[in-house]
Amino acid sequence: xxxxxxxxxxxxxxxxxxxxxxxxxxxxxxxxxxxxxxxxxxxxxxxxxxxxxxxxxxxxxxxxxxxxxxxxxxxxxxxxxxxxxxxxxxxxxxxxxxxxxxxxxxxxxxxxxxxxxxxxxxxxxxxxxxxxxxxxxxxxxxxxxxxxxxxxxxxxxxxxxxxxxxxxxxxxxxxxxxxxxxxxxxxxxxxxxxxxxxxxxxxxxxxxxxxxxxxxxxxxxxxxxxxxxxxxxxxxxxxxxxxxxxxxxxxxxxxxxxxxxxxxxxxxxxxxxxxxxxxxxxxxxxxxxxxxxxxxxxxxxxxxxxxxxxxxxxxxxxxxxxxxxxxxxxxxxxxxxxxxxxxxxxxxx
Numbered sequence: 395x396x397x398x399x400x401x402x403x404x405x406x407x408x409x410x411x412x413x414x415x416x417x418x419x420x421x422x423x424x425x426x427x428x429x430x431x432x433x434x435x436x437x438x439x440x441x442x443x444x445x446x447x448x449x450x451x452x453x454x455x456x457x458x459x460x461x462x463x464x465x466x467x468x469x470x471x472x473x474x475x476x477x478x479x480x481x482x483x484x485x486x487x488x489x490x491x492x493x494x495x496x497x498x499x500x501x502x503x504x505x506x507x508x509x510x511x512x513x514x515x516x517x518x519x520x521x522x523x524x525x526x527x528x529x530x531x532x533x534x535x536x537x538x539x540x541x542x543x544x545x546x547x548x549x550x551x552x553x554x555x556x557x558x559x560x561x562x563x564x565x566x567x568x569x570x571x572x573x574x575x576x577x578x579x580x581x582x583x584x585x586x587x588x589x590x591x592x593x594x595x596x597x598x599x600x601x602x603x604x605x606x607x608x609x610x611x612x613x614x615x616x617x618x619x620x621x622x623x624x625x626x627x628x629x630x631x632x633x634x635x636x637x638x639x640x641x642x643x644x645x646x647x648x649x650x651x652x653x654x655x656x657x658x659x660x661x662x663x664x665x666x667x668x669x670x671x672x673x674x675x676x677x678x679x680x681x682x683x684x685x686x687x688x689x690x691x692x693x694x695x696x697x698x699x700x701x702x703x704x705x706x707x708x709x710x711x712x713x714x715x716x717x718x719x720x721x722x723x724x725x726x727x728x729x730x731x732x733x734x735x736x737x738x739x740x741x742x743x
Contacts, residue, residue, distance in 0.1 A: 418508075418511035418512050419484075419510070419511045419512075419513070419516045419517055419518055419519055420511075420518055420519070421507070421511075421518075421519050421520075421521055422483065422518050422519065422520040422521070422535065423520075423521065433533075433536045433538075434446070436451065436538050436539075437563065438539070438563070438566060441476075441477045441480075441538065441539065442476075442477055442478070443478075444477070444478040444479055450479045450480050450481040451476075451477045451479060451480045451481070451538050451539065452480075452481050452483060452535070452536050452537050452538045452539075453473050453474070453476060453477070453480050453481065453482050453483070453537075453538065453539050453540075453541050453566070454482075454483045454484075454485060454527075454532075454535065454537040454539070454540050454541070455469065455470060455473045455482065455483075455484050455485070455540070455541045455542065455568075456484065456485035456486070456487070456520075456523050456527075456540075456542070457469075457484075457485075457486070457487075457542075458486070458487055458492050458496060458499065458506070458576070459484075459486055459506050459509060459510055460492075460499045460500055460501050460506060460576045461500055461501060461576045461579050461580070462501075462506070462509040462510070462513075463574055463575075463576070463579065464571065464574055465570070465571040465574040465575055466513075467513055467515070468571045469541075469543070469568050469569075469570070469571070470482065470484065470513055470515040470516060471515050472541070472568040472569065473515070473541035473566075473568055474515040474516075476539070476541060476566050481517050481518070482515060482516055482517045482518070483517065483518045483519075483520055483535060483537065484510050484513075484516050484518070484519050484520065485519075485520040485523025485524075486503070486506055486507055486510055486519060486520070486521060486522075486523055487503075487522070487523050487524075487525060488503050488521070488522045488523075489502055489503045491522075491524075491525050495525055495549050496549070500576075500580065503521075503522075507519060507521055520535065525549070525555070526552070526555050527540065527555075527556075527558075527559060532564075537564075538564070539564050539565070539566045540556065540559045540564055540565055540566070541566045541567075541568050542556060542565070542567070542568060543567060543568050543569065543570045544567035544568075545570070588614070591604055591606055591610075591614055592614040592617055592618055595611065595614050595615060595618065596618050
């Protein structure tokens with residue numbers, strides 16, 4: 395095979411099967427890629443063994459590929475890896491054919507062509523592909539096998555448009571990816587139409603662009619305003635909760651610090667004013683000093699009499715008066731004082 399593309403270069407290593415992509419896949423009608431090797435008919439068993447040696451096996455897959463998704467990519471991945479050495483051509487139907495036989499598309503043909511060019515498994519894109527494959531088309535593009543899921547595809551008045559391909563031994567089935575399809579995606583959009591319409595109005599699209607009536611436009615805008623208010627209320631509630639949580643945390647810390655300070659204060663108070671505290675000892679010491687200052691010790695009983703001054707007349711002594719400052723220390727002393735008092739009375743008489 396001699397394949398030269400002046401504008402697109404996609405180097406390929408057959409041993410490692412690693413593609414180095416430097417540009418999108420080329421379009422068939424703009425590429426100078428021509429298959430010069432003899433196009434002998436191959437069987438699936440031969441292709442799986444890696445023959446022929448001089449060229450890759452040319453595999454063709456076609457479709458609408460509207461809203462290109464992972465299901466499309468997985469189908470093309472299977473088509474690309476059916477054989478050890480393969481070249482994947484992908485045919486994309488035009489808008490005219492698609493709208494005629496299937497229905498209206500979301501993406502136009504140019505967008506669908508461009509989406510296929512940037513899939514890593516695609517080697518070449520064929521624009522305006524036919525709805526039913528003819529022998530002339532297969533020969534023109536030197537197609538060895540056609541890859542598609544095995545479910546009969548009824549269209550254009552036929553129960554299975556791939557029936558003649560299967561009968562010729564050129565059909566290789568792939569597996570569909572469950573849970574994802576273009577119809578499923580469109581169904582989601584239709585189901586949530588109001589949500590997407592409101593979102594796009596909010597993003598700046600006009601009601602005319604969205605094909606929305608005047609009443610629905612006002613309704614959607616009012617709903618957007620309500621949602622904004624709800625969001626603001628929700629934000630205020632969340633901030634209030636955060637503020638309350640912060641206050642609770644600070645209150646807890648404050649109470650804990652207050653309890654610690656209270657314990658410290660009570661401990662210091664008890665240490666100072668408790669039963670064995672320093673304040674009690676100091677108070678006792680000062681009380682004893684004050685008592686000593688207020689009540690000094692008594693002088694001795696047999697103290698010497700002071701000498702009388704000659705210039706003064708002797709002051710009379712009353713031995714019979716009891717000494718108030720020195721009360722009798724014993725019953726004997728008390729009886730002695732009473733007897734002395736009685737003797738003194740007798741002398742005076």
